[in-house]
Amino acid sequence: MFVNKLLAGAAFICAAMPLAANAQMSGDTVKIGLITDMSGMYADADGPGGAEAIRMAIEDFGGTVNGKKIEFVVADHQNKADIGAARVREWIDRDGVDMVLAGPNSSVGLAVAKIAADRKKPFFAIGSTSSRLTNEECTPFTIHYAYDTVSLSKGIGSAIVSDGGKKWFFLTADYVFGTSIEKDTRAVVTEKGGTVVGSIKHPLGASDFSSFLLQAQGSGADTLALANAGADTINSIKAADEFGVTQGGMRLVAMNMYLTDVHALGLPVAKGLYMTDGWYWDLNDETRTWGKRYFAKMNKMPTLLHAADYSAVGTYLNAVKATGTDDGEKVVAQMKAMPINDMFAKGGTIRPDGRMIHDMYLMQVKTPEESKYPWDYFKLVKVIPGEEAATTKAESRCAAWTGATQ
Amino acid sequence: MANVAIVASPEKSIAMRGDVKSLHRAIFIAIAAILIVAPFVLYPVFLMKVLCFALFALAFNLLLGYGGLLSFGHAAFFGMAGYAAAHAAKVWGLTPELSILFGMLVGAGLGLAVGALAIRRQGIYFSMITLALAQMVFFFCLQASFTGGEDGIQGVPRGNLFGLVSLADDRVMYMFVSVVFLAALALIYRIIHSPFGQALKAIRDNEPRAISLGFRAAQYKLATFVLSASLAGLAGGMKALVFQLASLTDVHWSMSGEVVLMTLVGGMGTVFGPIVGALVMVAMQNYLAQFGAWVTIIQGVVFVVCVLVFREGIVGLIAKVIRRPL
């Protein structure tokens, strides 16, 4: 009896609670949010390092813009689209976040793009590689800043073929990323005069690649392309080294790799590997200075994602300063109108479909003998100009760009 | 053999003691009241997440706590229904209640298929079959084109309820979800406290004896399995519309592990336990999200502590203290 009364009373109190209004809107700060993988397989490529890079950008800008304080929040999407989406929703609806950046994982990126666009907030896709972000799912507010599957495949495909790698074999992870990169690269390779002699799909997260590599070796190809990412790429490369794939004369091409992956593999195993990157710390004096600043804080050299985080925030803040407002539409229009010249990109522009065009770099991993100091991992083989590494307007599936004229 | 050692309060008979009945009625009212007030204090999307997972846990508890069957693959029903509902809403353009219903039916169908195969074995082997079949569902979802692979189905429209009321506003959606949740809770409550539920408990506690008394154990178990799968499907379908996406996370085996944890923490074999369990787990994930890997560690610690000293769960402990079944 008593218990019943207790519970009924509790219900009553609950009902009588003052109905608090929803959380406040912050109109007096400029709030930036980074949602990224802080603990999963991409945590080293972006993760806490990305947050640090953004803090550096805010610091370099002076901490305030147009008299308003700049605030920064970061959260882990744990590689789950619903967690990422829910968090970003909450940020924009409740916490007054004005701009969102997303780290790796295209599934999260696509979800967040939609949410940001519905609420008219600028969204920078930094780590997601899915080219859908600037094609089928393009929005006026999505800016695909660092790179996408197209830039990975176009650049490396043509560069390797012209360098002599004519017979290709694909080892592809059997999921959307893998199959789309394979498809894009195949198209480029055959267009440039190469042939695809074979391909094999492995299950995502397969731990042993020896069997697939054996088939690749038996195919007669001179180039082995790894259309996978993360741990799959690392394991493929380790196995390739063990089974003497490169010693046997095959060229190894990693379609999606980060500086931190090379660090994890070590040069003795990764030497000779070809890959495309959007940025490298040792390219020129500007990148070196920034890279060393980052190193002082994180004890690792930055990847292109960290540099892109820094640059994107700088670009955004410059646009906010120029327009005098943090209104999403005006800021995006400003960003699409101004060129980007910083340590990440020279002469970079944001196209109407949202893609940020900047140069990509074909890199080869150095041998241990060639590497003179820590993190000296890449030699630059070729610069791939921005427009060559992106979807052309003719190929674009972004209705807003191809349909209407801006 | 392995029937789960449930720490549940003793129940006297089908016709429960009057004070227990009124206690439960009061709890229902309290829950309804909290649901009405909560969105003014807490973020509605967070609440909807809690409700969807609470329903998932309630469905799971029906099978585990009352049926004594530990399924390791419940995420298959939850996630697959999510995909079904998302597809129905986005590609076929069905109204939300029809999409969710479709999701529920898919969950039921899948439950029937899996259950029919799994029921034939007992204990740990039952659990292993559910795990194996759930893994196959996962790989199917990974490969099938309509699920969008690791991108998932994005941009699912919430649509207009019954073709009339737009659910785009979070508050309106919340009201819909709350109503569905309360209805499902009431349904589960009725099932548990019905002759069917009593027979189920008898089978759980001593199957040979129940069979000797004339109960067709296999049919009861299958029926419970299908019910549990359908309700899990209902939860999954709703979640797909709340978040407007369906992804692989929902069919992954770690999701099956999470629902076990929710039920364990809340209290297996209690009616309201899973709700509390879901609240605790979702709140934890939400507020600890910024700490990255610590979430996993804390979840692990919670598991360990619960198993060692806290087997009856939060609500089970309360039930023990007030000496009434909850």
Place this chain on the structure above:
Amino acid sequence: MFTIFDIPVQALFGQLLLGLINGSFYAILSLGLAIIFGLLNIINFSHGAQYMMGAFVAWMLLHYAGIGYWWALLLAPLIVGISGVILERVLLSRLYKLDHLYGLLLTFGVALIVQGLFRNEFGVSGLPYAIPPELTGGQRLPFMFLPNYRAWVVVASLAVCLATWLAIEKTKLGAYLRAATENPALVQAFGVNVPLLLTLTYGFGVALAAFAGVLAAPVLSVNPNMGADIIIVVFAVVVIGGMGSILGAIVTGFSLGLVEGLTKVLYPEASSTVIFVIMALVLLVKPAGLFGRTA
């Protein structure tokens, strides 16, 4: 040269050999699980985490103490085995009287904790661990290039599996263990310290997992998630073989490696799922497993 299933015989042999190598990992891991389940009735969900710990301890020994691979093969299982003993003494032993379920949940929780801690400490990209110099290079066989290290893996696991099987089936200690599973009270009455036996058995099972981890370190990425990826597959192997059967675990481990290898050639996309399909079939036809005794 002639072909079977459209594949040249030579290539097929190569794949089967590779499958056998993978099977060695499965065999050792499922052996550890089978021992723990068969003799303690505990489903050790932290087996994957302990496998991962074995690889990491090997890396740490090399990195911090300069202790190389060969010593690590001995030390890492010992260290991780001791951690297993502590786990058993402090936590697991309290659950023996309860249902299987609780042991499983506890070890699952422990796995989450261990994986989370390692992830916090070491990140997720993985750490490099080189193949020991004595085992680099390989043999040019007619049908493939066989790295020496992989050949060593097969030899080492066969040796360990055989030794374990002999110990359990043919020695007095093994006899005590088997008796203790059937009737602990009676065995204790005979003066055998049964709790100690159980503790050491758990420690040994864990040490086996760690041994597999050290074997894996040079060829797979040493990262905190490596255990989680493999544990589900190993469970399937154990269930197919028969949950308490030592011989079943060993034979099934190697056989399934072969089956997986074959699948990788014929239908590679399904190579991850084929084990579960087999598991479901076996469970429906012979639930105690291929070599198991019916419960």
